[in-house]
Amino acid sequence: MPKVVAKPEVCMGCHLCEVWCVVAHSNSKDIVKAFKYEKTPHPRIIVDENLPEVFAIQCRHCEEPDCVFACISGALYKDESGRVVHDESKCVGCLSCVMACPHGGIVIDLDNRKIVKCDLCEEIGFPVCVKMCPNEALIYEEG
Amino acid sequence: MLEMKFDIVIIGNSAGAVGCIETIRSRDKDLSIAVISDEKYHTYSRALIPYYLAGKIDLEKMYYRPLDFYERMNITPLLGKKAVSIDFKNKKVKLDSAEEVGYDKLLIATGGKPFIPPMEGFDRNLDNVFSFVSLDDALEIEKILPISEKVVILGAGVIGLMAAEVLVEKGLEVHVVELADRVLAPVVDEGTSQLIEKAFEEHGVSIYTGLTIKKLNREENHVKSVVLTDGREINCDFMIVAVGVMPRVDLVKDTPVKVNRGILVNKKMETSVKDVYAAGDCAEIYDFITDDRRLLPLWPNAYYGGRIAAINMLGEEAEFEWGTSMNAMHFFDLYIINAGLNVTDEIAEKEGYEILSRFEPEKKVYRRIALKDELIKGLIFVGKVDRAGIYLNLMRRKIPVTEFRERLLDYDFGYTKLPESIRWNLLKNEVILGII
Numbered sequence: 001m002p003k004v005v006a007k008p009e010v011c012m013g014c015h016l017c018e019v020w021c022v023v024a025h026s027n028s029k030d031i032v033k034a035f036k037y038e039k040t041p042h043p044r045i046i047v048d049e050n051l052p053e054v055f056a057i058q059c060r061h062c063e064e065p066d067c068v069f070a071c072i073s074g075a076l077y078k079d080e081s082g083r084v085v086h087d088e089s090k091c092v093g094c095l096s097c098v099m100a101c102p103h104g105g106i107v108i109d110l111d112n113r114k115i116v117k118c119d120l121c122e123e124i125g126f127p128v129c130v131k132m133c134p135n136e137a138l139i140y141e142e143g
Numbered sequence: 144m145l146e147m148k149f150d151i152v153i154i155g156n157s158a159g160a161v162g163c164i165e166t167i168r169s170r171d172k173d174l175s176i177a178v179i180s181d182e183k184y185h186t187y188s189r190a191l192i193p194y195y196l197a198g199k200i201d202l203e204k205m206y207y208r209p210l211d212f213y214e215r216m217n218i219t220p221l222l223g224k225k226a227v228s229i230d231f232k233n234k235k236v237k238l239d240s241a242e243e244v245g246y247d248k249l250l251i252a253t254g255g256k257p258f259i260p261p262m263e264g265f266d267r268n269l270d271n272v273f274s275f276v277s278l279d280d281a282l283e284i285e286k287i288l289p290i291s292e293k294v295v296i297l298g299a300g301v302i303g304l305m306a307a308e309v310l311v312e313k314g315l316e317v318h319v320v321e322l323a324d325r326v327l328a329p330v331v332d333e334g335t336s337q338l339i340e341k342a343f344e345e346h347g348v349s350i351y352t353g354l355t356i357k358k359l360n361r362e363e364n365h366v367k368s369v370v371l372t373d374g375r376e377i378n379c380d381f382m383i384v385a386v387g388v389m390p391r392v393d394l395v396k397d398t399p400v401k402v403n404r405g406i407l408v409n410k411k412m413e414t415s416v417k418d419v420y421a422a423g424d425c426a427e428i429y430d431f432i433t434d435d436r437r438l439l440p441l442w443p444n445a446y447y448g449g450r451i452a453a454i455n456m457l458g459e460e461a462e463f464e465w466g467t468s469m470n471a472m473h474f475f476d477l478y479i480i481n482a483g484l485n486v487t488d489e490i491a492e493k494e495g496y497e498i499l500s501r502f503e504p505e506k507k508v509y510r511r512i513a514l515k516d517e518l519i520k521g522l523i524f525v526g527k528v529d530r531a532g533i534y535l536n537l538m539r540r541k542i543p544v545t546e547f548r549e550r551l552l553d554y555d556f557g558y559t560k561l562p563e564s565i566r567w568n569l570l571k572n573e574v575i576l577g578i579i
């Protein structure tokens with residue numbers, strides 16, 4: 001299973017992973033435009049923070065994906081590569097996945113009444129949070 | 144008479160069935176599988192009926208899996224055919240088409256059927272009284288909508304309230320009649336009911352609690368008005384009955400398959416008859432919170448029950464330790480997630496639960512957690528429901544909250560609020576430690 005894994009001991013909670021996640025999933029792919037002129041930014045990686053404890057977490061692309069089992073619309077499914085994929089066009093925003101995800105890895109996008117989650121930067125080809133983390137506190141396991 | 148034989152036969156074509164099919168195919172490509180349903184449609188999600196009627200999704204999006212699902216899974220769909228009896232001795236399911244379907248292993252995932260309480264003037268010939276549970280119901284209601292102005296809904300449970308929301312947003316005058324003294328009483332506490340009632344009130348829905356329908360006034364096969372138990376009369380163009388769903392167990396009545404309210408299964412989803420499994424709304428399944436079997440008619444439980452049945456059918460071992468009551472719902476802009484027991488104020492007092500709660504009425508935010516023996520036994524989140532699954536995980540793993548109980552109501556509650564030993568144990572495959 002491909003996934004991004006955190007090294008909590010070297011995470012300082014700078015939130016840059018969240019920032020670059022938003023940019024990677026924006027229309028413009030431009031940091032200023034993404035934050036200032038596009039719809040409300042929803043990072044798909046969450047900095048779980050209770051200082052000094054801090055680390056970043058996102059969809060784990062679980063072997064046993066509780067979100068997929070709970071999804072009432074068929075929007076969430078596991079593809080052949082082992083990723084948990086979210087088909088936004090099928091999502092009705094019921095939030096059953098939010099209820100089910102043991103990692104809190106599903107992000108609610110209330111503006112669109114849907115959810116968003118880590119897609120391992122499918123469009124770009126490599127998880128941008130990993131690439132941009134200044135402390136190398138995130139690594140990509142291709143599984 | 145046509146005879147067929149499959150390694151695995153599934154009666155039902157919904158959540159439980161799909162959970163079983165996908166799990167088998169993830170481990171075995173060769174076993175022959177047939178799926179039987181009296182509904183003629185490709186597998187669809189009945190939970191999407193409100194979204195369809197609201198116009199939020201089109202018919203094609205009602206399908207739970209892509210249209211090539213049966214082909215891709217290499218299974219034989221026998222749709223539009225009803226199973227009328229099961230010959231457990233010779234391992235055969237008899238269909239209303241007079242066909243017989245032999246099985247080696249059988250999954251009964253027949254779901255539920257709507258319960259209709261006795262009402263004077265009611266009979267099955269009425270042409271404007273509907274349930275809200277099948278695609279056919281949705282298509283019938285869709286047809287009558289353009290010529291309707293007023294609707295009466297019997298039942299303010301999840302389904303009745305979802306129907307009420309859709310219909311008021313479609314511009315109808317909506318009246319909801321509920322026997323209990325508040326909406327959604329079996330599912331949420333008093334405070335949450337009030338928030339929901341207020342949301343409906345603000346949207347112009349009339350809710351009558353503590354009352355039911357005594358009598359239907361009809362003109363031939365058409366209901367014109369309903370009379371409530373307090374004598375009040377409400378005119379309507381059509382009516383929806385949504386008082387509840389009962390396990391559909393007629394197929395196994397008076398057979399060796401043991402039935403209480405639903406088909407009784409053990410944690411392997413086995414019924415009392417060898418090689419016969421049951422899952423979903425038709426079954427009484429294990430609840431890890433109550434440590435007992437009960438009806439838990441919810442989509443995730445049905446899917447997961449089908450999955451556990453599949454693993455055991457294949458001769459591997461798996462137990463259903465995952466299920467409890469769990470709802471994600473929303474009415475207008477009010478989002479609600481609950482899990483585990485519904486510990487109302489009354490129950491908390493009587494049965495000695497400790498309640499942690501946080502209520503901000505002006506923001507419509509409410510969080511309520513019921514504890515017993517230092518374990519989370521129930522939760523209700525309203526308004527802010529983010530990351531609720533972390534709590535469900537703590538419930539499933541029976542983690543005592545002693546060391547972090549004062550953090551439980553934090554809106555940003557997450558793994559960093561847990562003591563290190565618990566945190567890294569729960570996330571052991573998800574992080575890398577010990578590098579410095």
Ligand SMILES: Cc1cc2nc3c(=O)[nH]c(=O)nc-3n(C[C@H](O)[C@H](O)[C@H](O)COP(=O)(O)OP(=O)(O)OC[C@H]3O[C@@H](n4cnc5c(N)ncnc54)[C@H](O)[C@@H]3O)c2cc1C
Pocket residue numbers: 072094096154155156157158159160179180181182189190191192193224225226227252253254255275276277302305391394422423424425440441442443445469470471472
């Ligand atoms: C309007 C609505 C909204 C809902 N929303 C939610 C929600 O948000 N979240 C949630 O968790 N749950 C929700 N539910 C509940 C959820 O849909 C059910 O728990 C789920 O459908 C159960 O799946 P199942 O596989 O047990 O059976 P079902 O979905 O009931 O399907 C059983 C199938 O078997 C067929 N069948 C039965 N007997 C026979 C027979 N003898 N021969 C042939 N075929 C037969 C039936 O026709 C049916 O097609 C909702 C339900 C409704 C009606």
